[in-house]
Amino acid sequence: MSAKNRTKYVARLAFTAALLVLSLAGCASRPSEQVRYGLTLAPSGIDPHVNASSELGIPLTSVYDTLVYLDPETNEFVPGLAERWEISGDGLAYTFHLKKGVTFHDGTPFNAEAVKFNFDRITSTDLKSQKALFMLGPYDRTEVVDESTVRILLTQPYAPLLDSLSQVYLGMASPTAVQKWAANYQLHQVGSGPFVMAEYVPGDHLLLKPNLDYRWGPSVYKNRRAQAAEIEFRFFTDAATRSPALESGETDIMGEIPPQDAKRLESSSELKIQVVPIPGVSLMFFLNTTRPPLDDVRVRRALLYGTDRKAIISTVFQDLSPLAYGPLAANTLGYDPAVQAFYPYDGEKAAALLAEAGWTDSDGDGLLDKAGQRLVLTAVLMGWGSMPEVSQLLESQWQALGIQLSSQVVSYPEALQIAQEGSYHLIPFNLSGSDPDILRKFFRSEASFNWSKIDDAEMDGWLDEASRLTDRAQRVALYGQVQLRVMDEALVVPVRDYVNLNGVSKRVQDLRYDGQGWFPWLIDVAINSSGK
Amino acid sequence: MSARSLGGRARRFRPIPIAAAAWLVVVGVLAVVAPRLAPQGPTTADPASALLPPRAGSPLGTDFLGREIWVRLAWGARLTLAAGAVALALAVAVGLPVGLAAGGRGGWVDSVLMRLVDGLLAFPGLLLAMAVMAILGGGMDSVAIAVGLTAAPAYSRVARTVAREVRIQPYIDAARALGCSPWRIAARHILPNAGPALVSFAGAQLGSILLMMGALNFLGLGAAPGSPEWGMMLADGRGYLRQAPWASVFPGLALALTVLAANLLGDAWE
């Protein structure tokens, strides 16, 4: 070709090459302020008014605002969508004065009518709410007092109400959107929070984009508006996929990292482990006090003295979990540190108690027996939370005492059925919650999770009263008594406080979690793209 | 399917089946003497020596609770072999009569029974076993029963084919003409002639039975936590694959070798 054409040709080639290189560079990097968050469960229902999964709260806590917020550092409630509130003397009426000028993402104004609409929706039988409804306790109805004043009425005093109202399950949704999308609402959720739900493909990903009009955030938010350009959530349901995804840079944040992987990642130069303690009922084994030989308090106490719980924490949980001394996790409101005095590991004391209860190894087979019966305990486990590993270690530790522990792993529905029938000695469980009223679910005599099968009228009285009082100091005192009674009667073998092991890229800043422990306040999260 | 035997026509000294049989004998012996050889049991934990590699005094290393792998393999052999035997016995006990009845009688009995068997065979084996386990609940006994029942339909198919071949022989007609009852015919004539084929199929099935049991335990649907069942050991070791690969490599190797031995012996029987 001619010289002129050749020049043109070369120029075009160079231009194309440059374009290619630039576009490839563009493909290789993502929007520099996009945060990628890994979720560990893929619930196919993520409507907080309907579904119970805590995973849905991770993105949606920042899509919705709630009437009040729980400050995890002070354990006090701060204004949210309600700028102030009054509780009537009899504890039956909660009057909320709402912030003015708040709008939902679709432009619908937020007002008392909207609040009433939300509560009517949650309590309607058609919705089949799995959690939100039950968080309202003895709810009666909601009244609109005026445009920015709303009153919630109860049939009985219910102290945990404010705590419930601070959670995403009772977040405020746009009435217009709910009515418009009906059964498909969960795919197009509209709140008033710092992020907008931009896109949701079930099981694949969820995309949040900042709400540019947001200016009514609570005091617990450090920033007025979202710092990240967008947040993309993807699902990593299998524990084996989580640390590889972090290490390969596929995600920036991922929760529920298995303890042994977390231990390894602690020494990584690009990742850090953010340990978030979860308030609520610790991981513990409930002892069935109605089934011999656990009906003898000495045998139960022997189990507690004979368990080296520190070994469990270091072997199974890699020392990343605090040891649990009582039924409540240490960062829960109402936790009584006096429980730490109970049952230090003492093998001899355990042996002495068992002997006192009449158990001896009369036939020299290594197992204790009494009146011809061997000391055999059965545990019914569910497959999560490292319960199988813990029970294996317990089996070995109690073997040294002469006790045989046999465990089986069953599904949750089956465990509930076995629990109802009472054909077990031990069941381990843990449940998260920021209000100590959670103890009532487990230790009140007719409660559905009363797996110790305890029937203690005095403790029932404490639990009932504490759920009705509004004075915090009085409630704390009562729950303290409950915890001491539980440990004194050796109703449970506490193992550890639940912690969420979050793997976080060191480029992520200001990742803070709310009072429930599970839910991040995404408004402040940002990627420091200028390096580590 | 006659071209299956390995490398030889006449029955002469073949090292492979002998090695296979030897391995099975070793596993059997280990299963029997485990309590004597390793009296501490498979569950005694020693967290201080967790995840240690094979070395002097610990030929196969330790797992995440400090338990010796070789001890757990030995005790696990008992579970594996016992459960395998139960499952196989169940498969034969259920499948054989059905197959013989179908093949021996023919007619509508054959059609109905075989349609039922086809209905069951339409499900992938593992899935069927899982469904049975969903009914029976967890535990090794449920695993053995579920796997045995799942293996039964295939067994009854083979039994039917063989029984059918024997039934059309002239001497069966003769026996019937003489007035022999169907049961007597089955016992005296069909069974003995069908015997070898049935035994060889049972041997081949043992391998797939062991694999399926291991799969159920690996998926966490079967044995109790802490059980030294080999499939379960694989699941336990999986979380520590990077730090302690021996905890997964050795149990799997034991299982693979045992299944291989069973398959090789089943092949060689022909």
Add this chain to the structure above:
Amino acid sequence: MAARYLFRRAVGAVVVLWLAATLAFLALKLTPGDPAQALLAASGATPDEIAARRAQLGLDASLPIQYGRYLADLVRIDLGESWLHGRPVGQMIAEQLPSTLALAMAATAVAAILGLLLGLPAALRQGTWVDTLTTSVSVVGLSTPTYWSGLLAILVFSLYLPWLPSAGQGSLGHLVLPAGVLGFAMSGAIARVVRAQVAEVLRANYVVAAHAKGLSPLRVLFVHVLRNAMGPALAVTALQFGFMLSGAVVTESVFARRGLGKLVVQAIIWRDLPVVRGVMLVAALAFVLTSLAADLARGWLDPRLREELQ
């Protein structure tokens, strides 16, 4: 005649499907545990509320009525709603199916190729060390549990040599290890059939005649031998595809892939009966269809059978 054969097989397939559906219904009706209770107990619902939810889910009706509703739903391709998630089972299966199909197809391809590579040399060099070696490899493949070979593959190709991802999906790279492991396990059966069929065909008269005519061995191999031997081999391959669902359950678990396997294991643990039932029916359908296809393939490719049908 071909049409009549097809019709008979189709009717047989429907009968088998109906039986499978009934068995699935009966079997899972016997499971213990109350789904309504499981859904609500953690939220603190009262026994009355649980009973009301049970009625809402239709669990109160008598067994024959539930069976009738079940069959009617199936005919309309309505597999019901998941008790755990409340979503249509059909939709949940449709979401997971592509991932499992991708794995199954890739693994079948691997199995077919490996089966050919192992079976052909064995048949061509019967009785020699080639035969012994390739047959041994086949048997080893059949005997090795995928939940072990999978972990070994992860150990070698993902942890020690960081070549391939160990878990998850999204790229072709994610498919290599799982398809390889599963395909290797399934290749043994195909290799066996290839070896047997090719060996048989090699002895057949028309092949000997072709050799005698002076045709090159390669031409004989490809034109005559393979074409006649492939019928049963293809049939077995199709059947293996039908069996893939069993293999996929374990492989998906080892490599942490989404798919039907994971779906059904979760459903069994949680007693989500509609989902278990749905997956089992889909599996049965897949099996029936693939065995039908296998029969047809065998019939079409095998000239002797074709004559039989005429």
